[in-house]
Amino acid sequence: MTSPFGSEKVIKEHISEADLKTYFVGFDLNDKDQKVYRWKNLIDVLQNVIPEFAFGHHEGTSTDNNKMVEKVKEAARSIYKIKEFKEAKEIYEKDGEIADDDEEKKYLKRGEFGELILHLLLRDFHNTIPLLSKIYFKDTYGSTVHGFDAVHIQLKTKTLWLGESKLYTDGKKGIAALIEDIKNHFKQNYLQKEFAIVSKKIKPYNYQEKNYWLDLMDKNTKLEDLLKSVTIPLVCTYTSDNFTKYDDEALPEFIDDYEKEVRGLKKYFDEHNNHPLKTHLNIILLLFPVKGKNELVKRMHKKLYNLQSGEDDECE
Numbered sequence: 001m002t003s004p005f006g007s008e009k010v011i012k013e014h015i016s017e018a019d020l021k022t023y024f025v026g027f028d029l030n031d032k033d034q035k036v037y038r039w040k041n042l043i044d045v046l047q048n049v050i051p052e053f054a055f056g057h058h059e060g061t062s063t064d065n066n067k068m069v070e071k072v073k074e075a076a077r078s079i080y081k082i083k084e085f086k087e088a089k090e091i092y093e094k095d096g097e098i099a100d101d102d103e104e105k106k107y108l109k110r111g112e113f114g115e116l117i118l119h120l121l122l123r124d125f126h127n128t129i130p131l132l133s134k135i136y137f138k139d140t141y142g143s144t145v146h147g148f149d150a151v152h153i154q155l156k157t158k159t160l161w162l163g164e165s166k167l168y169t170d171g172k173k174g175i176a177a178l179i180e181d182i183k184n185h186f187k188q189n190y191l192q193k194e195f196a197i198v199s200k201k202i203k204p205y206n207y208q209e210k211n212y213w214l215d216l217m218d219k220n221t222k223l224e225d226l227l228k229s230v231t232i233p234l235v236c237t238y239t240s241d242n243f244t245k246y247d248d249e250a251l252p253e254f255i256d257d258y259e260k261e262v263r264g265l266k267k268y269f270d271e272h273n274n275h276p277l278k279t280h281l282n283i284i285l286l287l288f289p290v291k292g293k294n295e296l297v298k299r300m301h302k303k304l305y306n307l308q309s310g311e312d313d314e315c316e
Contacts, residue, residue, distance in 0.1 A: 003124035005048050010041040011288075012249070013125055015262065022262045023121065023288045026249035035247035037291045043299050046113070047307070049120045050075045056133040076307040089301040097294045100173045113300050114165035115149045118235045121286055126233070128152035128161050131213065132201055147185055147194050153213060154231070160216060163233040169293045171238035171261070175269050175285075178234045182275055182283070191226070192219050224280070232283045236265070237296070240289030262287045 015022040025042050027035045054075035080086050091098060122128040131151045150163030164181045168174030184190065195217035207213065215221070216229055240261060246254040269285055290296050 004052075005045060005120060005124050007045045007120055007124045010038060010045050011121075011124075014255075014258070019284055020262075020266050021121075021125065021284060021286045022258075023125075023286070024243075024249065024258065025290065027247050037243055037247075039291070039295070039299060042290075042296075043303050046116055046120065046300060047072065047303055049116055049123075050079070050304070050307075052123075052130070052133075053116050053119045054078050054133060056130065072307055076304045079304060080308065088297070089305060092294070092298045092301050093305075097297075100168045100170050113297060114167035114235065114237060116300075117167070117237050117288060118150050118163050118165040118233065118286075121235060121288070122150060122152050122161060122163060122233060126154070126161070127156065128154050129208075131160075131207065132198060147190070150233070151198055153207075155208060158209075158212065159229055159231045160213065161231045161233055163235065165235045165237070167237045167293055167297070169239045171236060171240070171265050171287070171289065172268055174236040174238050175265055176272065178236060178285075179269065179273050179275075182232065182234070182273070182281070186232070186275065186277065186281060188223050191223075195219070227277070227280045227282075230282065232281055233286055234283060235286040235288060237288040237290060237293065239291070239293045242289065243291035258289070261289065 011023050011025055013021060013023050025038050028038050028041075030036045051071040051074075055071070055078075080089065088098065119130065123130075129152060131153050148162045149165040150161065152161040152163065153159070154161060162185075164178055164185070166174035166177050168177070185194075196219065199214050199217050202210065203214070216226065240258075242254060242257050242261065245257070248254065265287055266285055273283075275281060
């Protein structure tokens with residue numbers, strides 16, 4: 001069965017365990033008979049996610065190619081009406097970057113596509129449906145309507161997926177930031193506040209079993225019962241030297257180094273996650289090492305900016 005965006009042709013899920021999922025993009029031949037990282041394929045897949053990410057599941061889906069092209073353009077424009085995306089683009093456009101520990105520009109990290117990657121991985125590899133789009137259901141441009149980076153549902157298991165994402169150069173720093181997120185977000189007062197906003201936004205729309213999700217998010221639902229129906233996907237996309245050291249993902253040496261790296265990050269997460277409710281939290285750590293975080297962000301900004309005017313690029 002084909003996934004919504006067909007990203008499994010580009011992104012390989014390597015480790016699939018109950019609390020750990022890991023992914024990577026490999027290499028392919030170019031016209032010069034050289035092995036190169038599949039940047040263009042990755043960016044193209046992420047581009048296809050943009051309409052649904054920006055406008056929501058139903059608004060973002062279209063079978064008409066002409067309408068789809070217009071949707072992509074419109075979605076790109078809507079994203080750049082958000083202050084963080086626009087300011088981040090201007091920084092990367094001048095060959096700058098936003099450091100992992102840059103406190104002055106910390107707020108700009110939300111414009112660095114981590115949420116788009118989370119959306120794609122949940123849709124294609126975890127069979128979820130977005131309950132709402134943060135961009136489409138914004139109160140004002142530049143202001144998102146909830147604190148979670150993804151609010152999805154899984155109909156088969158009747159679970160609510162509340163996701164967080166980080167896009168970092170240093171994987172360990174990204175994991176530390178995710179741990180801080182779950183500390184701040186998974187407590188009763190915060191959940192009640194966010195669910196009140198989400199419930200208000202979805203009430204006018206026709207979602208499958210909508211009353212079930214509204215009842216689950218009711219302020220009087222016991223926290224213990226709520227957490228039994230919540231899955232927490234935490235995605236960390238980060239720079240890995242393995243994609244510079246090697247140019248073939250099939251090499252046993254690549255697989256060994258890749259697995260050591262992601263297992264090390266999982267161990268770090270387990271050792272440092274001291275959330276008082278951690279035995280009640282169904283957390284899945286999603287690790288997605290790439291050849292270069294800054295290169296990924298630059299390429300995505302270039303792609304999105306070109307899409308606004310209907311242009312495209314064919315760089316590797």
